[in-house]
Amino acid sequence: MDSLDDYQIPYGLMAEFDTPAGAMHAAEKVRDAGYVRWDVHTPYPVHGMDEAMGLDNSKVGWFTFCCGLCGFFGGMLMIWYMNAYDYGIPVGGKPNFSPFASFPVAYEMTILSGAFGSLFGMLILNKLPRLHHPLLKNMRFADVTHDKFFVVIEADDPKYEEEETRELLKKAGSKHIEMVNE
Amino acid sequence: MTAKKKTSAKKVEPEQKLPEWAGKLPLFLIVLGALLAIAGVAADKVHFTHAWLVSFMFYLSICLGGFFLVLLHYLLDSHWIVPIRRIAEHLSCMLPLLAVFFIPIAIWSGSEFVTVSGGAEEHGHAQAEKADKATENAAEAHGERVQAKAGDHGHAHDGGSRAFYSWMQSEKEYKQTHKTHDHAWYAKKGYLNSGFWHLRWVAIFVLWGVFTWLIRKHSLAQDADGAAKWTRYNRKLAAAGIFVFAATLTIGAVDWMKGLEHQWFSTMYGVYYFAGSVWVSLITIYVIALLMKNYGPLKDVVQKKTLKDNATLFFAFTVFYAYIHFSQYFMIWNASIPEETFWYVKREQGPWWNVGMLIIFGHFFVPFLALLRQDVKVKPEVMITVAVLAWFLHFCDMSYNIMPLIHETGGWMSRIWIDLGCLAFMGGCLSMVFLHFFNKSAPYPQKDPRIAETMGVYVQLHSEAKAAGKR
Numbered sequence: 001m002d003s004l005d006d007y008q009i010p011y012g013l014m015a016e017f018d019t020p021a022g023a024m025h026a027a028e029k030v031r032d033a034g035y036v037r038w039d040v041h042t043p044y045p046v047h048g049m050d051e052a053m054g055l056d057n058s059k060v061g062w063f064t065f066c067c068g069l070c071g072f073f074g075g076m077l078m079i080w081y082m083n084a085y086d087y088g089i090p091v092g093g094k095p096n097f098s099p100f101a102s103f104p105v106a107y108e109m110t111i112l113s114g115a116f117g118s119l120f121g122m123l124i125l126n127k128l129p130r131l132h133h134p135l136l137k138n139m140r141f142a143d144v145t146h147d148k149f150f151v152v153i154e155a156d157d158p159k160y161e162e163e164e165t166r167e168l169l170k171k172a173g174s175k176h177i178e179m180v181n182e
Numbered sequence: 183m184t185a186k187k188k189t190s191a192k193k194v195e196p197e198q199k200l201p202e203w204a205g206k207l208p209l210f211l212i213v214l215g216a217l218l219a220i221a222g223v224a225a226d227k228v229h230f231t232h233a234w235l236v237s238f239m240f241y242l243s244i245c246l247g248g249f250f251l252v253l254l255h256y257l258l259d260s261h262w263i264v265p266i267r268r269i270a271e272h273l274s275c276m277l278p279l280l281a282v283f284f285i286p287i288a289i290w291s292g293s294e295f296v297t298v299s300g301g302a303e304e305h306g307h308a309q310a311e312k313a314d315k316a317t318e319n320a321a322e323a324h325g326e327r328v329q330a331k332a333g334d335h336g337h338a339h340d341g342g343s344r345a346f347y348s349w350m351q352s353e354k355e356y357k358q359t360h361k362t363h364d365h366a367w368y369a370k371k372g373y374l375n376s377g378f379w380h381l382r383w384v385a386i387f388v389l390w391g392v393f394t395w396l397i398r399k400h401s402l403a404q405d406a407d408g409a410a411k412w413t414r415y416n417r418k419l420a421a422a423g424i425f426v427f428a429a430t431l432t433i434g435a436v437d438w439m440k441g442l443e444h445q446w447f448s449t450m451y452g453v454y455y456f457a458g459s460v461w462v463s464l465i466t467i468y469v470i471a472l473l474m475k476n477y478g479p480l481k482d483v484v485q486k487k488t489l490k491d492n493a494t495l496f497f498a499f500t501v502f503y504a505y506i507h508f509s510q511y512f513m514i515w516n517a518s519i520p521e522e523t524f525w526y527v528k529r530e531q532g533p534w535w536n537v538g539m540l541i542i543f544g545h546f547f548v549p550f551l552a553l554l555r556q557d558v559k560v561k562p563e564v565m566i567t568v569a570v571l572a573w574f575l576h577f578c579d580m581s582y583n584i585m586p587l588i589h590e591t592g593g594w595m596s597r598i599w600i601d602l603g604c605l606a607f608m609g610g611c612l613s614m615v616f617l618h619f620f621n622k623s624a625p626y627p628q629k630d631p632r633i634a635e636t637m638g639v640y641v642q643l644h645s646e647a648k649a650a651g652k653r
Contacts, residue, residue, distance in 0.1 A: 057555075057556055057557065061554075061555070061556075065554065092518060093518075094518075100511070100512055100515050100516075101516070103508065103512070104512075
């Protein structure tokens with residue numbers, strides 16, 4: 001009687017929607033029901049989805065800001081160390097270190113570090129890179145890169161009850177709801 | 183086309199009510215300003231003429247920024263500008279009317295006055311620089327230079343007389359004697375001569391009048407019939423207008439503000455004035471839009487998103503202004519040529535050092551750091567604080583360009599009430615005109631093709647409706 005399915009651990013419930021509006025309204029319902037571990041997958045960014053999901057402003061900005069700040073002062077420090085402290089280079093009667101002359105380079109360092117901050121901050125917050133995701137083995141989910149919209153509620157969610165959650169997604173207007181295993 | 187018809191049907195008649203104080207405020211400002219200005223003329227005529235110019239350049243900035251936003255909308259077809267476009271149109275239509283305030287400046291131009299302030303330190307510094315020059319051109323007698331033209335090299339000297347737009351004095355002298363010591367003017371006299379100068383300002387105001395009033399005329403015509411042709415007309419006007427805008431703004435800034443010190447060189451001056459102008463104009467439009475949203479006329483039209491986009495562009499111009507002003511300073515600092523550095527050297531003396539610092543921190547760092555977060559861009563209390571700061575700093579910026587000419591060491595602060603009088607007087611007149619414009623027309627473009635989109639209303643297209651019916 002042992003089939004492979006009995007050893008499967010559920011990952012979550014996946015609900016398919018045909019339109020962005022459908023997915024958005026479903027997201028609003030899931031948000032209002034108080035779920036926390038869930039996500040919406042769409043082929044392209046849908047405006048207003050952040051609010052529909054009740055997402056706060058992204059934290060990536062903090063990574064950008066802090067790294068940018070480090071870049072600016074790091075750049076200043078580097079120029080001061082090289083041109084004024086370690087090996088002073090007098091040019092045209094100007095001071096060896098001046099914030100004016102250093103500014104363009106320090107500014108470039110700000111942009112560079114800020115960009116790195118954004119990229120790596122995003123990767124860290126998304127727990128990327130990862131080698132596998134349970135949704136990826138679902139053939140139906142492949143349509144998310146084409147014309148389908150998916151709302152996925154994870155089984156880890158404290159509010160998750162298979163029957164209730166399925167009912168909620170059905171009420172939200174999904175025509176296809178499927179259990180996805182780990 | 184179908185989309186447009188549906189939108190217009192949905193539109194509710196806007197309540198055009200503004201609070202009572204809005205109607206009274208302009209008159210109060212005019213009376214207060216006029217009293218202060220009259221007292222100012224009596225107290226210090228020289229300061230008054232320059233304060234008038236500061237005030238004129240200040241309001242010119244705001245109107246030019248409005249013009250730029252209108253052009254931007256038609257060139258890029260950006261939907262977020264639509265709700266606030268009428269405000270920008272009204273501001274831009276005040277450009278030709280500003281000629282009224284410019285006429286006194288044109289009349290005063292060239293009139294001579296005795297310079298009042300200028301301390302011992304500055305005098306010493308001026309002497310040193312003069313000596314520097316003198317070695318270059320030994321034929322020029324030192325003493326003669328001081329007597330002949332105090333305005334030369336931009337330095338005021340005790341007892342010397344110089345004119346409002348001092349090159350006009352050199353020109354007059356040259357016409358009388360066929361000799362000049364003002365090489366800086368002589369080399370530029372093809373451009374800097376009174377006839378051409380007057381022709382330029384007349385042409386500038388005429389061009390502004392034609393473009394701004396035509397664009398608004400078309401925009402108002404669209405309110406009535408909703409035809410797309412008005413948008414197309416305006417796109418063509420905007421395509422030409424952006425070049426006219428760039429040229430006239432640069433010529434205006436150079437002729438009226440930079441021309442005060444004609445010995446100076448800066449190729450970034452036009453874009454520097456542009457950056458500050460659009461900056462202060464965007465926050466002014468933000469505040470007007472916010473008030474009109476709260477008091478009714480733009481309640482449903484101006485969305486949170488509109489304000490956020492407006493604030494974001496303001497934020498961008500905060501950075502842009504800093505970039506331009508830093509670049510101007512940096513080029514001059516780096517090249518270190520006396521013909522260029524004297525302008526900033528003068529502005530690092532006395533109170534101008536503090537004003538310069540204020541511009542660095544108040545014009546850039548404070549608004550930059552304050553507006554970094556997304557959510558503050560729609561917080562009225564933060565934005566209104568930033569607006570007050572921006573108006574103050576733009577006033578400082580204009581003063582920084584104009585006032586060191588007559589107040590090298592100080593005296594600016596003690597006479598600042600004259601500046602405030604001029605600002606209040608012009609501000610009162612202009613807000614009265616604005617309210618007149620506002621009451622005469624709809625508060626926002628009623629039938630702009632993009633009005634539904636910007637209001638977040640989804641309008642089903644005819645083809646879509648048909649397809650849905652078939653299903």
